[in-house]
Amino acid sequence: MRLGGKRVVVTAAGQGIGRASALACAREGATVIATDINAEALASLPQESGDRIETRILDVTDADAITAFAGEIGAIDGLFNCAGFVHGGTILDCSDKDWDFSFDLNVKAMFRMNKAFLPAMLERAADKGSVSILNMASMASSIKGFPNRMAYGATKAAVIGLTKSIAADFVKQGVRCNALCPGTVDTPSLRGRIDSSPDPVQAEKDFIARQPMGRLATVDDITPLVVYLLSDESRFVSGQAVLVDGGVTI
Numbered sequence: 001m002r003l004g005g006k007r008v009v010v011t012a013a014g015q016g017i018g019r020a021s022a023l024a025c026a027r028e029g030a031t032v033i034a035t036d037i038n039a040e041a042l043a044s045l046p047q048e049s050g051d052r053i054e055t056r057i058l059d060v061t062d063a064d065a066i067t068a069f070a071g072e073i074g075a076i077d078g079l080f081n082c083a084g085f086v087h088g089g090t091i092l093d094c095s096d097k098d099w100d101f102s103f104d105l106n107v108k109a110m111f112r113m114n115k116a117f118l119p120a121m122l123e124r125a126a127d128k129g130s131v132s133i134l135n136m137a138s139m140a141s142s143i144k145g146f147p148n149r150m151a152y153g154a155t156k157a158a159v160i161g162l163t164k165s166i167a168a169d170f171v172k173q174g175v176r177c178n179a180l181c182p183g184t185v186d187t188p189s190l191r192g193r194i195d196s197s198p199d200p201v202q203a204e205k206d207f208i209a210r211q212p213m214g215r216l217a218t219v220d221d222i223t224p225l226v227v228y229l230l231s232d233e234s235r236f237v238s239g240q241a242v243l244v245d246g247g248v249t250i
């Protein structure tokens with residue numbers, strides 16, 4: 001079991017990449033604490049995982065809730081900060097409110113989660129040698145610009161900067177910190193973006209057209225990398241923005 005004996009926290013585990021990652025970590029032997037703002041979305045996870053997954057409601061934009069949650073959970077070996085939101089549009093379409101919402105959810109929440117869990121993770125690393133933080137970024141970030149992803153790209157670039165800084169500060173104390181940078185993944189929120197566009201059929205074709213491999217990713221294309229980066233197999237990997245994008249950034 002690649003994550004045997006490890007305790008892992010996942011945010012935004014109700015659907016999409018977070019949910020699939022929580023289940024994949026549980027299959028690889030981890031005890032998983034799966035969190036989301038949506039209780040209903042979490043409800044079936046314990047049963048689906050053969051009781052390897054516990055669930056908690058956590059709104060990652062709520063600073064007090066994060067402090068209370070980190071205090072309750074204590075030491076963990078792996079933290080996957082998956083929560084994030086896609087604002088669509090150019091800079092001309094982005095209000096101050098849109099910008100602030102994107103940064104609150106995609107970056108400030110991650111800063112708070114990393115900060116809240118680091119003290120106990122440092123203690124765990126001192127005991128066990130190594131712990132791993134994985135922060136969700138995107139290929140749409142400092143790595144590559146995409147049309148109509150201005151606020152999103154800016155937040156995900158910030159995630160990469162945050163990740164590299166944490167990696168640099170704690171590398172000697174056994175804390176690894178990496179950013180995951182997927183291409184376009186077929187998840188409920190992507191379906192929502194396609195369905196709410198003026199021409200959904202064309203919108204889906206456009207998403208696929210930018211993928212050199214000719215298809216969208218499924219969550220199962222992403223979870224093996226999540227497991228790898230949370231496991232000791234990646235013990236020599238830190239501070240990296242790891243792409244899994246079907247060749248978009250070749």
Ligand code: NAD
Pocket residue numbers: 011012013014015016017018035036037038041058059060061082083084085086105136137138139181182183184185186187188189190
């Ligand atoms: P999704 O957007 O379909 O689901 C997101 C989940 O986050 C939902 O279960 C929702 O309830 C939860 N959530 C929303 N607000 C929350 C909050 N304040 N606190 C806690 N949970 C909250 O999932 P997805 O498409 O797999 O995206 C997950 C992450 O992956 C995001 O950070 C996204 O930016 C990133 N990402 C997605 C893609 C893609 O194409 N889907 C590509 C690259 C990166």
